[in-house]
Amino acid sequence: xxxxxxxxxxxxxxxxxxxxxxxxxxxxxxxxxxxxxxxxxxxxxxxxxxxxxxxxxxxxxxxxxxxxxxxxxxxxxxxxxxxx
Amino acid sequence: xxxxxxxxxxxxxxxxxxxxxxxxxxxxxxxxxxxxxxxxxxxxxxxxxxxxxxxxxxxxxxxxxxxxxxxxxxxxxxxxxxxxxxxxxxxxxxxxxxxxxxxxxxxxxxxxxxxxxxxxxxxxxxxxxxxxxxxxxxxxxxxxxxxxxxxxxxxxxxxxxxxxxxxxxxxxxxxxxxxxxxxxxxxxxxxxxxxxxxxxxxxxxxxxxxxxxxxxxxxxxxxxxxxxxxxxxxxxxxxxxxxxxxxxxxxxxxxxxxxxxxxxxxxxxxxxxxxxxxxxxxxxxxx
Numbered sequence: 001x002x003x004x005x006x007x008x009x010x011x012x013x014x015x016x017x018x019x020x021x022x023x024x025x026x027x028x029x030x031x032x033x034x035x036x037x038x039x040x041x042x043x044x045x046x047x048x049x050x051x052x053x054x055x056x057x058x059x060x061x062x063x064x065x066x067x068x069x070x071x072x073x074x075x076x077x078x079x080x081x082x083x084x
Numbered sequence: 085x086x087x088x089x090x091x092x093x094x095x096x097x098x099x100x101x102x103x104x105x106x107x108x109x110x111x112x113x114x115x116x117x118x119x120x121x122x123x124x125x126x127x128x129x130x131x132x133x134x135x136x137x138x139x140x141x142x143x144x145x146x147x148x149x150x151x152x153x154x155x156x157x158x159x160x161x162x163x164x165x166x167x168x169x170x171x172x173x174x175x176x177x178x179x180x181x182x183x184x185x186x187x188x189x190x191x192x193x194x195x196x197x198x199x200x201x202x203x204x205x206x207x208x209x210x211x212x213x214x215x216x217x218x219x220x221x222x223x224x225x226x227x228x229x230x231x232x233x234x235x236x237x238x239x240x241x242x243x244x245x246x247x248x249x250x251x252x253x254x255x256x257x258x259x260x261x262x263x264x265x266x267x268x269x270x271x272x273x274x275x276x277x278x279x280x281x282x283x284x285x286x287x288x289x290x291x292x293x294x295x296x297x298x299x300x301x302x303x304x305x306x307x308x309x310x311x312x313x314x315x316x317x318x319x320x321x322x323x324x325x326x327x328x329x330x331x332x333x334x335x336x337x338x339x340x341x342x343x344x345x346x347x348x349x350x351x352x353x354x355x356x357x358x359x360x361x362x363x364x365x366x367x368x369x370x371x
Contacts, residue, residue, distance in 0.1 A: 046257070050254075050257050050258075051257065051258045051283075051287075054254055054287055054289065055258070055283075055286055055287040058287065058288075058289055059189055063289070064252065064254075064289030064290075065250075065289075066250070066252055067252040067253060067254050067257075067289075069253065
């Protein structure tokens with residue numbers, strides 16, 4: 001599975017146990033702990049989280065690499081940290 | 085000498101219950117007030133009013149308890165800070181606006197300059213009854229466009245850029261109208277379902293959407309004694325020139341057809357919606 005991505009994941013965060021706005025806060029905190037260029041996997045729910053979190057991450061200037069639908073009502077979002 | 089209340093009211097002096105006192109309405113465009121204006125307003129409220137201001141429902145500021153005898157001094161003190169009385173009565177009222185694309189992440193159009201430009205063109209224009217303009221930057225409609233006689237709502241027309249797309253599928257997920265379907269790695273966009281909210285383009289990780297900002301205009305909104313939601317007539321408008329031509333046409337229609345003290349909605353109902361439709365379509369098509 002990981003090999004298919006074409007990049008290595010440095011850290012993972014699960015935000016399926018929280019709701020807006022903590023979804024984004026948790027993601028932001030996880031990104032802050034990474035070095036520039038490192039990749040974060042965000043495990044998130046369908047609905048409001050998938051509608052808002054990727055956009056907020058983009059607005060913060062990070063690079064979204066991939067969004068994978070898991071088929072169980074969750075997604076995995078892969079983000080490359082940009083800037084400090 | 086009898087007090088000319090009509091003239092006073094035109095200048096934004098709203099008669100209070102208390103004899104010879106006025107709540108002075110100030111001119112505010114698009115909800116923006118400079119700190120310099122605020123300082124002058126504060127000084128006037130302290131010296132000539134009761135030390136407070138009232139925020140109106142349409143982004144205005146009023147200074148209550150201004151006395152008739154102080155009107156000239158008050159105007160002069162306000163002018164020093166770049167503030168001036170607004171208007172009430174049968175004319176074009178305050179142009180309201182949200183902060184729009186300059187500040188808001190959801191904004192599809194620039195609203196501050198548009199509000200200023202509309203205000204310069206129309207503010208205070210004499211008409212059979214009041215006429216309200218409101219500008220909202222996007223589909224979220226924070227500024228409630230459709231409750232105005234003429235409401236302007238910003239939107240974005242999108243077109244997919246295949247080469248830039250990484251096929252993440254996010255646009256399909258964020259679209260609330262079901263206007264986007266991804267078929268064999270290609271985005272299929274339904275123009276009929278698209279409501280120009282721009283969520284697909286704003287969310288897109290690789291900016292694989294070309295964005296064209298524009299306007300949706302609603303006519304005949306009311307939110308007073310009677311309530312009516314303004315309705316659109318023509319489709320998405322992509323340029324300001326066309327927008328202004330439509331505004332001109334709507335105001336002329338109202339001016340020529342309305343009875344005194346008749347709001348736009350009721351003129352439209354009485355004269356016939358088809359008549360307004362014809363005028364607006366003509367303006368839309370460039371005539």
